Amino acid sequence: MKILGLLVCVLGWLIAVLSVKVPGVYAQLLVAAAGFVVAAIGALAILNRAHLKDAIWKA
Amino acid sequence: MLIRINRTRHRLNVLVLMLLAGAWLLPPALALAQTAAPAAAASPAAPAKPITTADIKGISGPSAADQAKGDPGGTITGTVGDIPVTDAKAGLTLADVVNTVGQNRIAINFVWTLVTGYLVMFMQAGFAAVETGLCRAKNANHTFMMNFMVYGWGLFAYWVMGFALQQGGCAPNSNLGGLSPLNSEFTINFLGGKPWGLFGQKGFFLSGTGYDVGVMVMFLFQMVFMDTATTIVTGAAAERWKFLAFSISTFFLGAITYPLFGNWAWGGGWLSQLGANYGVGHGYCDFAGSGVVHSVGGLTALALSMIIGPRIGKYTRNGKPNPMPGHDMTMVLIGCFILAFGWFGFNPGSTLGASGNGSLRIGSIAVNTMLAGCTGSIASLLYMWIRFGKPDASMAGNGLLAGLVAITAPSGFVNTVGAAIIGFSAGMLVCLSVEFIERVAKVDDPVGAISVHGACGLWGVICVGLFADGTSNYGGSWNGVNGNVTGLFYGDPSQLVAQLIGCATLVGIIFTLSYLLNWIVDVVVGQRVGAATELQGLDIPEMGALGYPEFQLVSASLEVPAAD
Numbered sequence: 001m002k003i004l005g006l007l008v009c010v011l012g013w014l015i016a017v018l019s020v021k022v023p024g025v026y027a028q029l030l031v032a033a034a035g036f037v038v039a040a041i042g043a044l045a046i047l048n049r050a051h052l053k054d055a056i057w058k059a
Numbered sequence: 060m061l062i063r064i065n066r067t068r069h070r071l072n073v074l075v076l077m078l079l080a081g082a083w084l085l086p087p088a089l090a091l092a093q094t095a096a097p098a099a100a101a102s103p104a105a106p107a108k109p110i111t112t113a114d115i116k117g118i119s120g121p122s123a124a125d126q127a128k129g130d131p132g133g134t135i136t137g138t139v140g141d142i143p144v145t146d147a148k149a150g151l152t153l154a155d156v157v158n159t160v161g162q163n164r165i166a167i168n169f170v171w172t173l174v175t176g177y178l179v180m181f182m183q184a185g186f187a188a189v190e191t192g193l194c195r196a197k198n199a200n201h202t203f204m205m206n207f208m209v210y211g212w213g214l215f216a217y218w219v220m221g222f223a224l225q226q227g228g229c230a231p232n233s234n235l236g237g238l239s240p241l242n243s244e245f246t247i248n249f250l251g252g253k254p255w256g257l258f259g260q261k262g263f264f265l266s267g268t269g270y271d272v273g274v275m276v277m278f279l280f281q282m283v284f285m286d287t288a289t290t291i292v293t294g295a296a297a298e299r300w301k302f303l304a305f306s307i308s309t310f311f312l313g314a315i316t317y318p319l320f321g322n323w324a325w326g327g328g329w330l331s332q333l334g335a336n337y338g339v340g341h342g343y344c345d346f347a348g349s350g351v352v353h354s355v356g357g358l359t360a361l362a363l364s365m366i367i368g369p370r371i372g373k374y375t376r377n378g379k380p381n382p383m384p385g386h387d388m389t390m391v392l393i394g395c396f397i398l399a400f401g402w403f404g405f406n407p408g409s410t411l412g413a414s415g416n417g418s419l420r421i422g423s424i425a426v427n428t429m430l431a432g433c434t435g436s437i438a439s440l441l442y443m444w445i446r447f448g449k450p451d452a453s454m455a456g457n458g459l460l461a462g463l464v465a466i467t468a469p470s471g472f473v474n475t476v477g478a479a480i481i482g483f484s485a486g487m488l489v490c491l492s493v494e495f496i497e498r499v500a501k502v503d504d505p506v507g508a509i510s511v512h513g514a515c516g517l518w519g520v521i522c523v524g525l526f527a528d529g530t531s532n533y534g535g536s537w538n539g540v541n542g543n544v545t546g547l548f549y550g551d552p553s554q555l556v557a558q559l560i561g562c563a564t565l566v567g568i569i570f571t572l573s574y575l576l577n578w579i580v581d582v583v584v585g586q587r588v589g590a591a592t593e594l595q596g597l598d599i600p601e602m603g604a605l606g607y608p609e610f611q612l613v614s615a616s617l618e619v620p621a622a623d
Contacts, residue, residue, distance in 0.1 A: 006571050013567025016560045017250065020337040025553050028339070032559035039567035043361070047574070048500055051365045055501065057374035 005047025012039025112153040115139075165236045168412030169272075171421075172235065172280050175408025179283040182401030183210055183290060188394030189460075190294040191606075193385035193453065193506045197596025198298045199606025205293040205300070209309050213289040216313035217282050220263055225318035226281060227259020229326045233534070234412035235276055240268035244327055253336040255329035258322050280408065281325075284352050285317050287405075291356030294506035295364045296586075299371075299593050302601045304586045308363065311576045317355050320569050324351045330564060333557045334540040340524070340554030342538035343561040346424075347409035349468030349519030354565045357513025361502065362574035367586045369503030371593050380497050383505065388452050395456040399432050402463045406470040416534035420471065427470045428463065431482030435462020438486025446490075454490060457507045461489035464512055465519035469526055471533070472544045477526035485515045517562050522546075524555030 016035025019028045120140030130136045142159050144151050187206035194202045228244025231237050243260040262269040265278060289312050293305065323330040324345050334342035345351050374380055385391060406428045407421040439458020443451035462482030466473075469481060492510035496502050502509065529545035537544050545551035580586060587593075592600040599605060 006574060009567045009571045011567075013563045016563030016567070019556060019560065020250065020333065020339055025556065028556045029552055029559070032556045032563065036559050036563040036566065039563050039570075043358075043566055043570050044500055048365055048502065051368070052501055055374070055378075056368045056371065057376060057378065 001050035001053075002047055005042050005045075005050060008042030008046055009039045010042075012036065012042055110153060112151075115151055115153060115156060118151075164414045165234075165273075167414040168234045168418070169276050171413040172276050172408060172411050175404035176276075176280040176283050178401050178404025179280075179287065179408065180210075182283075182287060182398050182405070183207075185394045185397030185401060186287075186290045186294070188390045188397065189456070190290075190297060190394075190506050192387040192390030192394060193294070194297050195383065195596070196386040196607055196610065197598060197605075199386070199598065200602045200604055201302065201597035201606075202293070202297045203606065204602055205297070205302070205305050206290055208306065209289040209293060210286055212306055212309040213286045213313040214282055216310045217285050217318070218265060218278075219314065221285060221314045221318040222265070222278050222281060223260065223262035223269075223318075224258045224315070225285075225321035226277060226326050227261040227263075228256060228322075229259065229277075232273075232277070232411065234410070234414075234416055234418065236273040238271075238273050238277060240271050240274055241277075244322075249329075251337075254332070256322065256327050256332065257329070258319060259326050277411075280411070281321070284348055284405075285313055285321070287348075288317050288352045288356035288359075289313055291353065291508050291512045292360045292363055294508040295360035295504045296367050297505045298597065299367060299587055300363075301585060301588050302597075304580050304584050307580050307584065308577055308586075311580070312355075312359055312573070316359065316569060316573050316576065317351075319572070320355050320565065321351050323564070324561070330557075330561055331538045333560060334538050338553070339560070340551060340557040341536075341540040341542075341544050343557045344472065344523050344527070344537060344544050344554065345468045345520060345561065346471035346523070347406045347467045349464060349466075349516045349522075350561055350565055353464045353467060353512040353516030354520065354562075355569055357509050357511070357516050358565055358570040359573040359577075360504065360508045361513055362570055363577050363586070364502045364504055364509065366574070366577050366581050369501070370505070371590060373503045374501060378501055380501070385453070385505075391453055391456055395459050399429075399459060399463060402428050402432065402467075405463075406467060409471065410533070417532050420531055420533075423474075424470045426475060427466055427473060427478035430475055430478045431462040431466030431470075431485070432459045433462070434479045434482035435459055435465070435486035435489075438462075438483045439490055440486075442487055442490045453507075454493070457489050457493070457511050458486035460511050461485040461515040464515040465522060467516075468519040469523045472523055472527035472531050472546075474528050474530070477522075477528060481519070481522045481526060485518055488518055489515055517565065520558050520561050520565075521555070524558035527551075527554060 012035045015038055016032045019031035019035065022028050022031050118139045120138040121135035125135060139151065142151060142155055144155055183206060187203050190206055191199050191202045226241055228241060230239050230242045241259065241261050244256040245258050245260055246254040246256045249255045262274060265274065289309050292312065322328040324343055325331065330343035332342055333339040370383065372381060373383060403425055407424045410418040410421055412418045413421055436455050436459035439461065440450050440455045443449065443454045462485045465481050465485035466478055473481065489510050492514040493507050496504055496509050523546060525546045525548055527544045527546035527549065529543045529549050532543050535541060545554060547555045577586065588597060588601065
């Protein structure tokens with residue numbers, strides 16, 4: 001799960017970077033914002049949830 | 060119960076009213092702020108007459124007798140007699156005058172950049188005070204020493220390789236005399252065959268061609284910025300971070316992680332070239348480092364906090380957070396003031412000069428900086444007052460820092476109304492983010508560094524793409540794109556695209572890289588101290604001495620709260 005979280009982070013970056021090839025500035029905006037959100041989900045949702053599974057306070 | 064619900068509803072109504080008022084006031088305020096300045100009065104055309112050496116031959120300075128009388132009014136000190144003459148036989152020539160003017164401009168910029176760099180260096184004291192004050196007394200020596208030694212470890216790593224990776228290909232820079240020796244950037248062709256600068260290759264150990272006066276000024280200024288990023292991390296991992304792991308992790312941040320993003324944004328790397336290569340605004344714009352400094356530090360803090368885990372007793376067995384108040388609120392607020400003072404070096408200093416290329420905008424940048432800090436602290440204070448019934452001191456301090464962090468990237472591109480809005484919104488954001496990080500993500504951050512620097516840093520980067528008013532012109536272009544940086548609210552949506560790509564890079568690449576490097580440190584030496592050490596306090600086991608040896612430390616937080 002941790003590796004998946006990191007991969008999703010990188011995927012988010014890739015989506016955002018590919019926005020430069022999208023025609024239309026508002027479409028670029030949407031794609032870049034989507035990339036940012038995907039990267040944030042990778043970090044805060046997937047990776048963090050994997051860490052919380054064996055959190056010290058659950059022991 | 061009913062009274063409580065009504066009170067909660069009342070507070071929500073107040074919050075909603077504040078937001079609505081903000082939304083209603085925003086458009087006219089922005090419109091007012093972008094009202095064009097009246098055109099300068101036309102001056103009568105005067106025939107241009109080239110100055111020659113003959114014209115300056117007749118200019119004489121004060122006599123030796125007059126100078127011997129002293130100069131209490133300051134009217135005869137600094138005249139033609141102070142211009143160095145290269146050939147005594149030929150006397151003063153036009154070349155002497157012109158060279159002196161040129162050197163004076165660079166001298167002004169050197170002094171400006173160095174002095175503002177010294178101010179930024181002093182921010183280390185502010186960070187040390189804030190973080191130590193927000194931690195418990197039993198960890199005071201350890202927390203302060205981490206803030207002290209980021210200066211040593213960070214500086215060393217940056218001198219060895221960090222500066223070269225970041226700025227090794229940043230030439231030219233006319234404000235600092237060209238910086239011609241820093242002329243080698245490693246690039247690859249990517250995404251449409253465009254050159255993507257990845258890292259610099261000149262300036263390792265500041266040796267070879269890096270032994271240059273302009274390069275030294277650049278090094279000092281960039282180094283203290285890097286040091287700010289490294290000191291952000293120590294707050295989030297305080298009270299449980301092994302000092303050896305801290306030392307290695309700080310070296311990695313100063314040598315690799317920070318310089319890479321610094322290169323992409325400021326060293327001529329691929330993010331800064333998004334405009335020139337793909338027509339996306341002016342490329343990624345980060346005037347003084349909301350992204351480069353604060354988000355890099357804040358996201359590294361997030362990665363490390365996940366790896367290292369929360370302090371013992373921070374959460375009950377069902378995940379409810381326990382408050383762990385710091386031991387010295389006065390130290391925290393003094394630290395915040397020191398940081399606000401240092402920010403006058405951070406933002407106005409980022410012009411890298413006070414003479415030429417639009418650098419006179421330093422006045423506007425300084426005012427934007429103080430305004431955003433002010434509105435940030437007001438917003439946090441009001442939020443906490445309304446939500447919890449008391450004006451919380453630590454969050455007012457964090458609100459001040461949040462406003463300053465958020466204005467750092469846009470400070471050179473926005474007007475005062477924009478700055479006030481950016482600061483106010485950051486002050487609100489930091490309160491929401493602290494609650495989210497603590498209650499939802501369940502990441503333990505003793506000082507709120509992830510929210511102040513990570514969340515508000517990203518918000519500051521986005522704000523460039525929203526609030527840049529298109530009036531700043533630093534020498535005619537920015538990142539190689541002619542014209543002024545303009546945000547969405549002033550008619551250019553493409554700048555926001557570049558800023559969002561920057562944010563995605565920070566979270567997607569820099570966070571991931573930080574996580575991997577700190578994971579390696581965790582595997583090799585272990586990031587976290589043992590449970591007994593943590594409960595005792597890190598001062599004696601890790602540092603060998605107490606921060607307050609003559610105090611008797613009595614704290615309920617030494618015991619693990621029972622699950623409820």
